[in-house]
Amino acid sequence: MSKPNMSDSNAHERLDAKHERNREQRIEGVKRWVEYIESEPPETWGPQQNAVVNDQLDAAQSVQTSVAHQQHVTDVAAEILEASDESDDDSE
Numbered sequence: 001m002s003k004p005n006m007s008d009s010n011a012h013e014r015l016d017a018k019h020e021r022n023r024e025q026r027i028e029g030v031k032r033w034v035e036y037i038e039s040e041p042p043e044t045w046g047p048q049q050n051a052v053v054n055d056q057l058d059a060a061q062s063v064q065t066s067v068a069h070q071q072h073v074t075d076v077a078a079e080i081l082e083a084s085d086e087s088d089d090d091s092e
Contacts, residue, residue, distance in 0.1 A: 046084075053077055 037045045060073050
C-alpha cells in the first residue's frame with residue numbers, strides 16, 4: 001500500500017474544508033428558515049415549503065432513482081403532510 005503524497009493530503013484537507021463550509025451553510029439556511037416560519041403565518045410559508053418539496057420530488061423522479069427510493073421520498077412527504085395537518089388541527 002502506498003503512502004499518500006503531499007498533494008493527496010492537501011486535496012483531502014481542501015475537500016474536508018469544503019464539506020465543512022457546505023455543512024455550515026446548510027445549518028445557517030435551516031436556522032434562517034426556522035426564524036422565517038416562526039415569524040410568518042403558515043399561510044405564507046406553507047405554499048413555499050410545498051413548492052420546494054414538490055420540486056425535490058420531481059427532481060428525484062427525473063434522475064431515474066429506484067422505485068423503492070421514490071416510494072421512500074413519497075412516504076416521507078406524506079408523513080410531513082400528515083404531521084403538518086395534525087399540528088394545524090391542534091392549533092385550532
